[in-house]
Amino acid sequence: MTTPEQVFLQQLETNMGIVHKIVLLYVDHPDDRRDLQQEILYQAWKAFPGFQGRSKFSTWLYRISLNTVLTYRRRQNTTTESLEHIREQPVAAPESTDNAERLHQAIRQLPETERALVVLQLDGFSNEDIADITGLTKNHVAVKLHRIKNELIKRLNYGSSTGMEPAE
Numbered sequence: 001m002t003t004p005e006q007v008f009l010q011q012l013e014t015n016m017g018i019v020h021k022i023v024l025l026y027v028d029h030p031d032d033r034r035d036l037q038q039e040i041l042y043q044a045w046k047a048f049p050g051f052q053g054r055s056k057f058s059t060w061l062y063r064i065s066l067n068t069v070l071t072y073r074r075r076q077n078t079t080t081e082s083l084e085h086i087r088e089q090p091v092a093a094p095e096s097t098d099n100a101e102r103l104h105q106a107i108r109q110l111p112e113t114e115r116a117l118v119v120l121q122l123d124g125f126s127n128e129d130i131a132d133i134t135g136l137t138k139n140h141v142a143v144k145l146h147r148i149k150n151e152l153i154k155r156l157n158y159g160s161s162t163g164m165e166p167a168e
Contacts, residue, residue, distance in 0.1 A: 004048070004049070008044075008045065008048050011057040011061075012041070012044070012061075014057075015057060015058045015061050018058060018061050018062055018065060018123070019037055019040050019041070019061070019065055020037070021119060021123075022040070022062075022065040022066060022069055022116075022119065023036050023037050023040070023065075023069070025104075025107060025108055025115055025119060026069045026072075026073060026112065026115070027069075027072075036068070036069065036072055039068055039072065040064065040065050040068045040069070043064050043067075043068045044061060044064045044065075047064055055129075055132060059125070059129055059132060059133055062120060062123075062125075062133050063133045066116050066133070066134070069112075070112055070113075070116075073112060102156060103152070103156065106152050106155045106156055107119070107152070109155070110148065110151070110152075113134075114144065114148050114151075116134065117130060117134065117141065117144055117145055117148060118145070118148055118152075120133060120134075121145055127141045127142050127145070130145075
């Protein structure tokens with residue numbers, strides 16, 4: 001007989017890429033990534049008894065991961081308010097940088113909620129699934145994704161010609 005702990009670990013092993021991807025897109029420092037990953041796993045473990053299987057485990061894990069990351073980032077922002085005026089300056093990408101890396105860099109520059117929507121779509125979630133995870137309506141998700149795509153195209157096209165991003 002399979003125990004709940006075994007089920008959790010098996011599902012987690014199958015879907016661990018979700019946690020890695022979310023952490024990679026939201027946190028720069030390796031130590032912070034490890035801490036945040038552990039916090040996500042802890043939060044998922046705590047919440048697992050309430051998982052009733054009404055959604056896929058991957059959808060549920062995305063929701064846990066994003067909520068944990070956004071809470072973590074809010075805590076980080078309150079401790080670094082005096083550094084708000086400092087923005088990470090983009091570095092001109094060398095010619096050998098592939099398109100996937102440029103896209104990844106552009107996605108990391110998006111606001112947190114927009115980043116979450118893009119990651120979910122890139123992972124193949126439907127607008128309906130994304131709406132379930134984020135709490136937005138399906139139509140709102142579609143509109144936001146359309147705007148985000150246009151912004152990414154603008155950033156990538158502008159960045160490829162000058163090595164800089166457009167002013168905001």
